[in-house]
Amino acid sequence: MATASTTTGFIRLLRALLIPFLALLAALLAGAVVMLLSGDDPLAAYSGLFQGAFGDGKSWARTIRKTVPFVLTGLSVALAFKVGLFNIGASGQFVIGSVFAVAVGINFDGLPAFIHLPLALVAGIAGGLLWGAIPGVLKVYTGAHEVIVTIMLNYVASLLGGWTVYAGGTQGQTPGPLWDRTAGAISETPDVLSSAQLPWLFGPPYRVHYGIFLALAAAVLIWWLIFKTPLGFEMRTVGHNMRAARYAGIRVNYTIILAMALAGGLAGLAGAIETLGLNHKFAPEFGGAVGFDGITVALLGQTHPFGVLLAAFMFGALDGGAAAMQFESGVPADIIQIIQALVLAFVAAPLIIRMIFRLRRQTHGDAGSAVSTSWSGP
Amino acid sequence: MKRFSPMKIFVLLAALALLLAACPAAVPAAETGAADSGASAGGEFKVGLVTDVGRVNDRSFNQSAWEGVVAAADMLGLADDDIKYIETQDAKDYADNIQQFIDADYNVIVSVGFALGDATTVAAKENPNVFFIGVDQFQGELIPNIAGLIFNEDHSGYLAGVLAGSLSQTGTIAAVLGTDLVPPVVAFNEGYVAGAQSVNPDINVISTYHPGEISQAFVDPEWGAATAKQALDQGADVIFGAGGITGNGALQEIATADGAGETVFCIGVDTDQWNTVPAAQPCLVSSAMKLITPGVVDLVSLASEGNFPGGNYFGDADLAPFHDFDDMIPQELKDLLEATKAGLIDGSIDTGYGN
Numbered sequence: 001m002a003t004a005s006t007t008t009g010f011i012r013l014l015r016a017l018l019i020p021f022l023a024l025l026a027a028l029l030a031g032a033v034v035m036l037l038s039g040d041d042p043l044a045a046y047s048g049l050f051q052g053a054f055g056d057g058k059s060w061a062r063t064i065r066k067t068v069p070f071v072l073t074g075l076s077v078a079l080a081f082k083v084g085l086f087n088i089g090a091s092g093q094f095v096i097g098s099v100f101a102v103a104v105g106i107n108f109d110g111l112p113a114f115i116h117l118p119l120a121l122v123a124g125i126a127g128g129l130l131w132g133a134i135p136g137v138l139k140v141y142t143g144a145h146e147v148i149v150t151i152m153l154n155y156v157a158s159l160l161g162g163w164t165v166y167a168g169g170t171q172g173q174t175p176g177p178l179w180d181r182t183a184g185a186i187s188e189t190p191d192v193l194s195s196a197q198l199p200w201l202f203g204p205p206y207r208v209h210y211g212i213f214l215a216l217a218a219a220v221l222i223w224w225l226i227f228k229t230p231l232g233f234e235m236r237t238v239g240h241n242m243r244a245a246r247y248a249g250i251r252v253n254y255t256i257i258l259a260m261a262l263a264g265g266l267a268g269l270a271g272a273i274e275t276l277g278l279n280h281k282f283a284p285e286f287g288g289a290v291g292f293d294g295i296t297v298a299l300l301g302q303t304h305p306f307g308v309l310l311a312a313f314m315f316g317a318l319d320g321g322a323a324a325m326q327f328e329s330g331v332p333a334d335i336i337q338i339i340q341a342l343v344l345a346f347v348a349a350p351l352i353i354r355m356i357f358r359l360r361r362q363t364h365g366d367a368g369s370a371v372s373t374s375w376s377g378p
Numbered sequence: 379m380k381r382f383s384p385m386k387i388f389v390l391l392a393a394l395a396l397l398l399a400a401c402p403a404a405v406p407a408a409e410t411g412a413a414d415s416g417a418s419a420g421g422e423f424k425v426g427l428v429t430d431v432g433r434v435n436d437r438s439f440n441q442s443a444w445e446g447v448v449a450a451a452d453m454l455g456l457a458d459d460d461i462k463y464i465e466t467q468d469a470k471d472y473a474d475n476i477q478q479f480i481d482a483d484y485n486v487i488v489s490v491g492f493a494l495g496d497a498t499t500v501a502a503k504e505n506p507n508v509f510f511i512g513v514d515q516f517q518g519e520l521i522p523n524i525a526g527l528i529f530n531e532d533h534s535g536y537l538a539g540v541l542a543g544s545l546s547q548t549g550t551i552a553a554v555l556g557t558d559l560v561p562p563v564v565a566f567n568e569g570y571v572a573g574a575q576s577v578n579p580d581i582n583v584i585s586t587y588h589p590g591e592i593s594q595a596f597v598d599p600e601w602g603a604a605t606a607k608q609a610l611d612q613g614a615d616v617i618f619g620a621g622g623i624t625g626n627g628a629l630q631e632i633a634t635a636d637g638a639g640e641t642v643f644c645i646g647v648d649t650d651q652w653n654t655v656p657a658a659q660p661c662l663v664s665s666a667m668k669l670i671t672p673g674v675v676d677l678v679s680l681a682s683e684g685n686f687p688g689g690n691y692f693g694d695a696d697l698a699p700f701h702d703f704d705d706m707i708p709q710e711l712k713d714l715l716e717a718t719k720a721g722l723i724d725g726s727i728d729t730g731y732g733n
Contacts, residue, residue, distance in 0.1 A: 334465075337467075
């Protein structure tokens with residue numbers, strides 16, 4: 001890519017954006033049809049959605065706030081894709097990241113913020129790294145497929161997270177280690193100490209924290225890692241053809257474990273940022289739906305770090321505007337979830353989009369390859 | 379030419395998208411201006427509602443609260459546009475959804491459910507001119523613009539106990555309950571036991587709490603059914619199911635038991651479960667209700683009159699109609715229940731809960 005002329009590069013960029021863009025468009029159109037069928041006004045709904053996502057300062061704040069976790073879970077899934085691995089576990093890694101970050105964030109009273117906050121963030125990344133490394137290790141040493149293992153680890157993470165804040169009971173059960181003893185029957189941790197909270201970029205009522213810069217930095221870092229370093233080259237080679245990579249002397253096992261661990265670390269960072277920046281505590285209901293949406297975001301972003309940024313922004317806008325859409329037009333916010341699911345369907349099956357919009361088959365490197373490699377991979 | 383056709387489509391669509399994007403961008407400024415002038419000139423009164431994670435037609439708290447808003451709007455002659463709800467999709471969005479109504483200059487915001495308590499408190503402190511009604515939100519400190527609509531669960535439990543104790547032929551009744559981690563569940567049970575003992579001092583009450591944590595205790599119908607079955611085997615002939623879907627499991631188990639509706643009965647909780655759990659109708663004599671709808675109506679009208687009561691506001695407790703079992707309930711029992719209700723309200727009857 002670096003050797004191509006700028007014009008060719010530009011056309012390739014537009015080509016790469018074409019399928020996701022059309023997928024989003026098709027999903028919005030299909031969403032409009034669903035609304036018409038249920039007797040709602042799609043124009044009013046989408047105008048409300050747009051206002052809710054970009055209408056004023058608070059809307060922008062909401063969209064940015066929602067974008068941050070999507071960027072990181074999207075990067076998590078995208079990075080694994082590059083190595084031909086399907087990380088369905090971003091949800092569990094998100095939860096473990098939240099729990100590790102909160103465990104540091106509610107302890108160590110008296111530490112200065114410039115030590116405490118990075119420590120809590122690193123703890124979140126470390127938790128995600130560990131949780132992501134497990135399926136990598138199991139794949140390399142036992143052949144267990146990472147899809148199955150990550151799905152199962154999501155349940156383990158969710159229940160483990162619930163246990164850490166379990167409120168105990170009157171029948172002698174032991175409460176969880178992170179439970180807030182003043183919370184009565186509520187299963188949640190105490191508030192994160194102010195020295196471990198991500199500071200506001202714009203305070204209430206905007207509530208935008210510095211996490212957006214961490215997310216942007218992560219995207220650049222992952223882009224650099226994948227496309228500009230020898231390790232990234234090895235990762236991509238493993239992703240293209242594992243046997244050839246092994247024959248070429250690339251440390252395939254090491255690369256797989258590292259990629260899964262890094263993917264976990266990204267999702268763990270997402271959990272840490274949400275916990276330290278926004279929720280300021282952990283409770284079981286702050287679980288990882290964003291982890292599953294990370295799959296859609298990664299595919300919509302063509303598994304490219306900057307594509308993921310765009311896709312995450314789209315999803316942030318959809319989620320950020322959902323409540324305003326219902327408020328303005330009375331259309332249930334569930335329609336947003338339908339649209340997001342349709343985006344996944346259309347991106348994962350580009351043939352449908354090609355049929356709808358009568359596009360010619362493209363050469364190598366389109367959206368379909370990312371998906372098919374990972375499924376038919378070793 | 380053909381080679382560039384995808385490009386052309388893309389550019390066209392992109393241009394179209396930009397055009398579309400440019401249009402609504404101009405709208406918000408105009409709209410907020412209109413809303414401001416409307417509020418100040420007409421002095422209109424607007425009521426919004428934020429649901430707990432769930433739908434507004436959930437046949438439970440969310441629905442009852444929304445029906446209260448609708449009824450209050452009818453009573454006060456508000457336009458349809460002046461009442462709105464937002465269904466929360468994610469527990470992280472409570473504050474955002476409340477803020478949506480604040481930004482649109484709503485006068486009263488109803489937030490439904492214990493889980494919204496924190497977000498409601500924060501919003502109320504930031505917006506002292508907006509009234510907040512927190513359904514099922516106990517107020518530990520008095521904030522003048524929040525009314526926590528709560529209920530004397532022991533009162534409705536007591537009424538259920540009087541009914542159960544009077545109906546029982548075997549002298550054994552039971553309660554299948556959500557976790558004792560949650561005070562209202564304990565209140566339901568203690569009221570139930572006291573009510574049953576008031577009509578039959580020797581009655582045997584088998585009360586079983588779900589042993590799990592709060593996130594499982596109310597969503598475990600299998601446990602509810604198994605526990606109900608066990609109580610039936612131990613001779614219980616009236617069973618009170620109080621614990622969300624767990625309790626519903628108990629009701630449904632009893633509805634399919636031998637003698638359901640003839641020798642064996644069940645009592646539901648929170649709302650009139652004749653409507654919410656039709657499968658329980660064969661055994662369901664009544665339900666121990668929290669009257670959310672009238673509570674919301676009262677609070678909204680108090681707010682509109684400028685007499686908003688901050689702090690905790692106790693809604694009424696009552697039994698649901700007997701429906702198909704109406705003929706089966708003797709008039710003396712109906713009279714006794716009426717007298718008991720009056721006694722609970724005026725304080726002459728004490729359930730013993732919290733003493």
